[in-house]
Amino acid sequence: MVHTVFIDGAAGTTGLEIADRLAGREEFEMVRLNDAERKDEDCRRSALNYADFAILCLPDDAAREAVAMIDKESGTRVIDASTAHRTAPGWIYGFPELVGPNVIAGADRVSNPGCYPTGFLALIAPLVRAKLLPRDWPYTVNAVSGYSGGGKGLIERFEGEGSNIAFRSYGLGLDHKHLDEMQRKAGLEYPPVFAPAVVPGFRGMVVEIPLAIRAMRNAAAAADMRDELARYYENSPLVTVHDARSEVSELLLLKDAAPSDRLDLYVFTDKDGDTARLIAVLDNLGKGASGAAVQSLNLMAGCDPQAGLHI
Structure with missing residues (x-):
């Protein structure tokens, strides 16, 4: 069965990579709009309601507007790559390793x-x-990312002539949109202190x-944490x-x-097990964006879950 897919926001970094990953796959037929059509609300509405799957690679407000354009009777299923619906009622969180692949497949x-x-x-x-x-522990998160995650504007700042940026700290108002x-x-119980x-x-x-394991109530030894994570992801x-x-x-x-x-x-962990550093390494455009969308699309369309992924 061939599924139609419309990427709303296909000209952005995430949308371009998703399109590249879906190119040549016989399971999918892309619904494409030219530059003028992308700016025409009626054309977008038609594409959103025609497609079997709509993948939204848009700013938050535009993503909400796109969802509002979709008629219930159209049957269009949506994958939203923005922040707009990550904690919204009625939306499934697209992290199959945490919520279960079958949950996403039926969403x-x-x-x-x-x-x-x-x-x-x-x-x-x-x-x-x-x-x-x-x-109830006040967790802290220290993180660094490649500049592609900031979209075209940040890419231009880093790659532009004369750029001298070595380290850009942000979210200094401590109200980053990822906290919720x-x-x-x-x-x-508490949002983490996040330093991106x-x-x-x-x-x-x-x-x-x-x-700071020694200062925490009811925290396991670091070795037990590692063993639990290994058990949890052993089939991933x-x-x-x-x-x-x-x-x-x-x-x-x-x-x-x-x-x-x-x-x-x-x-x-240190030799006495008093402190630990939990570290995750990933591609912000892969498992952190485009790859995650393709993984969810595969599950929802009943395709090979690993098709189009870089493993």
Whole structure:
């Protein structure tokens, strides 16, 4: 069966990569609009209601407007890559490793996880569920990402002539839009203190959660956390929990990194087990954006779950 797919926002970084991943796949037929049609509301409305699947690669307000254009009787199923619906009622969170692939397969409305929350939740959510970490701890998150996650404007700032940016810290108002998503999906009492930054590499990210285990109530040993994560993801083709004891504890983001939909998790600890660093390494455009959308699309369309992914 051939499914029609319309990418609303296909000219952006995420949309372009999704289109590239779907190119040549016989299961899908792309619904395309030219430049003038993309700016015409009636043309967009027609495409959104014609397609079997609409993938939204838009700013939040535009994504909400697009969803409002879709008639219930059209049967169009939606994957939203924006922040707009990640905690909205009636939307399924598009993280199959956390919510279950069958849940996403049967969904009509799926919201892509954020790139930073993907790393944070992959580490924290299973450990909180297993009661190896407390819900009421004030977690902190230190993270760096490639500049592609900031869209065309930030890409131009980093790649423009005379650019001298080495490290861009942001979210200094401590009200980052990912906070609600991170808190709710991990089941935490408090939002984390989130310190994101951008470095001069195009893609890739490192998300780190430092833990003062000795000061925490009801926190498990770091080795038990690692074992639980390994058990939780043992059947996942995308997620690898590494044995940090036998691997070089240096994590690198490469400026010329190839696209990847992998998610690599690490648990490092000191010799006494008093402190730990939980670290996730992923591609902000892969498992953190376009790859996640394709993974959800595969499940919803009943295709090979790994088709179009870089593993």
